[in-house]
Amino acid sequence: MRASRRPIGETTWAVLACQLGLVVVVLGAWQLASGRLVKPLWISRPTDIFAQLWEWVAEGSLWPHLVTTLTEMLIGFVIGSALGIVAGLVLGVLPAVATILNPLLTGLYAMPKVALAPLFILLFGIDLASKVALVAVTVFFLVFLNTMSGIREVDQDLADSLRLMGATGGEVFRKVMVPSAAIWVFNGLRISVRYALTAAVYGEIIASNQGVGFLVSYSKNALDTAGTFAALTVLALLGLAFTLLVARAETSSLKWKI
Amino acid sequence: MAEPAIVLRDVTQVFPGRGAAREVIALEGVSLAVAAQEFVALVGPSGCGKSTVLNLVAGLWPPTRGEVRCTGRPVTGVNTRVGYMTQKDTLLPWRTTLANVGIALELKTRRATGWDRDRISRYIELVGLEGFEHHYPSQLSGGMRRRVALARTLIYEPETLLMDEPFGALDAQLKLVMQAELLRIWGETRNTVVFVTHDLGEAIALADRVVIFTGRPGQVKAVQPVDLPRPRDVFSIRFTPRYAELYEKLWGLLQTEVTKGESL
Numbered sequence: 001m002r003a004s005r006r007p008i009g010e011t012t013w014a015v016l017a018c019q020l021g022l023v024v025v026v027l028g029a030w031q032l033a034s035g036r037l038v039k040p041l042w043i044s045r046p047t048d049i050f051a052q053l054w055e056w057v058a059e060g061s062l063w064p065h066l067v068t069t070l071t072e073m074l075i076g077f078v079i080g081s082a083l084g085i086v087a088g089l090v091l092g093v094l095p096a097v098a099t100i101l102n103p104l105l106t107g108l109y110a111m112p113k114v115a116l117a118p119l120f121i122l123l124f125g126i127d128l129a130s131k132v133a134l135v136a137v138t139v140f141f142l143v144f145l146n147t148m149s150g151i152r153e154v155d156q157d158l159a160d161s162l163r164l165m166g167a168t169g170g171e172v173f174r175k176v177m178v179p180s181a182a183i184w185v186f187n188g189l190r191i192s193v194r195y196a197l198t199a200a201v202y203g204e205i206i207a208s209n210q211g212v213g214f215l216v217s218y219s220k221n222a223l224d225t226a227g228t229f230a231a232l233t234v235l236a237l238l239g240l241a242f243t244l245l246v247a248r249a250e251t252s253s254l255k256w257k258i
Numbered sequence: 259m260a261e262p263a264i265v266l267r268d269v270t271q272v273f274p275g276r277g278a279a280r281e282v283i284a285l286e287g288v289s290l291a292v293a294a295q296e297f298v299a300l301v302g303p304s305g306c307g308k309s310t311v312l313n314l315v316a317g318l319w320p321p322t323r324g325e326v327r328c329t330g331r332p333v334t335g336v337n338t339r340v341g342y343m344t345q346k347d348t349l350l351p352w353r354t355t356l357a358n359v360g361i362a363l364e365l366k367t368r369r370a371t372g373w374d375r376d377r378i379s380r381y382i383e384l385v386g387l388e389g390f391e392h393h394y395p396s397q398l399s400g401g402m403r404r405r406v407a408l409a410r411t412l413i414y415e416p417e418t419l420l421m422d423e424p425f426g427a428l429d430a431q432l433k434l435v436m437q438a439e440l441l442r443i444w445g446e447t448r449n450t451v452v453f454v455t456h457d458l459g460e461a462i463a464l465a466d467r468v469v470i471f472t473g474r475p476g477q478v479k480a481v482q483p484v485d486l487p488r489p490r491d492v493f494s495i496r497f498t499p500r501y502a503e504l505y506e507k508l509w510g511l512l513q514t515e516v517t518k519g520e521s522l
Contacts, residue, residue: 161348164316165365165414166338175361179352256352256394 041225048226053233062234068211069238072128072200076135080196081189084140088147092181093173098148109145113138114199117206131203131211138199143188150184151177186250193242201235212238261330262291263418263450264315269324271310283475284310288324290469290478294417297444297451299461301508302471302479303516308454309345310476312420315452316342329417341416341449343407345423349395355382355406356391362414381409384443401432405439412443418450426455433457437464437492445489458512462504463492470508473515480511 027046034045056062091098098105117134124130158180159172167175204213212234219227269288275281284307292298300308313319314326317337326333328340349358360378382391385405395403404424411419424440425433441464444451455461461468462484470480486500495501 155348157344157346157348158350160318161342161344162361162365163336164338164340164342165362167365171365176350179350182352256354256396 041223044225044229049229049233052224052226052230056230062215065210065212065215066234066238068128069197069200069204069213072131072203072211073135073196075128076132076200077139077192077196079132080136080139081143081192083136084143084188085147085185087140088144088185089151089178089181091144092148092151093177095152105145109141113141113195114202117203120203121207126207126209131200131208134203135196135199138195139192142192142195143185146184146188146191147181150181153184154180186253190246190250193246194239197235197239197242260294261327263294263296263329264290264292264452265325265327266290266311266314267325267327269311269314269321269326271307271314272322285321286475286477288476288478292450292452294450295448297453297464297466299453299455299465299468300471301455301458301461301468301512302476303473303512303518304456306471306473306515307476308471309422312342312422312452312454315418315420316340339416340418340420341411341414342420343411343422343424345426347395347403347407349403349406349410351395354392354394355387355398358395358406359409359413362410366414377413381413384412385409385439401428401436404428404436408436408440408443412447415447416449419452421451421453423455424453425460426457433460434492440464441490441492458505458508459496462486462501462508463490463495468504468508470511471515473518479515480508482508 030043031046034040034043040048053062091101113134116137117130120130120133124133154177159176162172162176200211201213201216204211205217208214212231215231216228216235219225219231266288269285270283271285273282273284288307288311290311300311302308314321315328315333315337317326317328317333317335320326320334328337350361353361356378359381363374363377379388379391382388385408387402387405387409390398390402395406398406408424425436428436437460451465453461453464458468465484468482468484469478470482471477472479482504484504486495486498486504
């Protein structure tokens with residue numbers, strides 16, 4: 001039997017202490033540099049940033065922004081990934097169609113999706129819909145291409161072995177193609193989460209009146225450096241939370257991969 | 259007299275060349291009959307078309323010329339009357355031992371649930387894998403994975419078993435263990451077996467008849483009945499004089515083919 005792999009960075013108390021120490025040193029240096037070496041207007045200072053964060057949390061003014069960004073992400077993610085999986089499965093089993101569409105799809109995929117933000121704002125307005133569209137398009141392509149590769153990469157010997165046991169085309173699709181593509185689909189979803197956050201926030205920065213991205217751009221426009229950094233901190237934490245969530249979902253759903 | 263379980267009549271298989279690759283004549287005028295409940299081993303140099311014979315019987319594609327029949331009917335499409343254990347691992351990596359063995363029943367009964375748990379357990383026991391029901395293939399050793407594949411092939415009780423170097427990738431000791439298991443199980447089930455191997459010793463120890471193939475294009479060079487008594491002990495049979503005699507005779511036939519292939 002194969003021994004399960006040891007995680008690369010096992011968190012021991014010593015590691016934790018080092019990490020904590022590093023944070024203290026960096027924040028301390030930042031705090032000392034601000035006002036002495038660099039103008040606070042440029043880099044603010046940690047205490048001000050935490051004060052701002054605390055104020056947002058205590059007042060409750062952060063929540064509507066957070067909820068807006070998460071809603072855009074969630075709706076866009078669901079729409080984009082559902083369409084991506086379906087399109088990937090269909091084109092995966094219809095390679096002829098995929099070949100015809102290939103130049104178009106590659107072109108659209110290669111285009112930076114955030115460049116669509118102005119167009120979507122023009123089409124869908126500055127509210128939720130334009131950001132949802134941007135997230136959906138971004139997620140769609142990642143999930144779609146991964147799903148299609150997954151179907152293409154299916155081991156034909158596995159499919160043949162099932163056919164010999166009397167499997168119909170539909171059964172081969174359900175019992176071999178789909179589970180075998182699942183790992184690719186999952187990979188697409190995993191990558192998409194990060195891009196979904198990027199797309200939502202970027203859309204908000206371009207034009208909006210709510211959302212964490214709006215908070216960044218609003219604070220910047222008000223020359224509120226502490227507010228800008230505070231909003232960025234929220235985004236960093238949000239990104240981290242999603243990364244952890246995806247990692248957990250992956251280990252529980254793909255047990256067989258070890 | 260009943261028709262033999264498997265019949266190949268003057269079968270030729272040509273694989274067309276593609277681009278710079280020349281066309282390959284894998285089999286040329288091969289005729290072969292395997293009786294019901296007989297254990298036949300096909301031996302020959304690599305690339306002599308032994309596996310092609312199995313693929314034709316399994317109906318994965320039609321022969322270029324000639325006829326292939328299985329249990330009284332011509333093979334015209336994927337032949338679901340055979341159990342095919344390939345050289346390569348074809349276990350589904352996302353299924354546990356239980357579910358991998360169960361898939362054969364699942365496909366037969368066309369129901370995802372309510373498979374015959376007792377029957378699956380019986381076959382898992384038959385190949386000696388009790389306690390590993392809930393392991394995924396990646397958690398099993400090479401020998402255990404072969405056992406799962408064997409159980410999966412046996413569970414739907416095919417009249418005919420096709421085995422393509424099933425133990426080729428195993429180490430020498432494990433191979434002996436698996437051979438003994440196979441003979442024990444075959445003693446109970448008595449399927450018709452066509453067993454492809456490049457190991458002459460394995461062929462003699464297991465089979466009722468050994469068919470020697472020439473190098474490419476594959477033709478039947480000789481057919482040798484193995485008159486060693488059953489039940490056989492694959493460990494000790496190698497030290498009997500009759501085994502040595504057969505080995506020497508067949509090796510003489512095989513050697514010229516193998517060296518011919520090497521000098522090409």
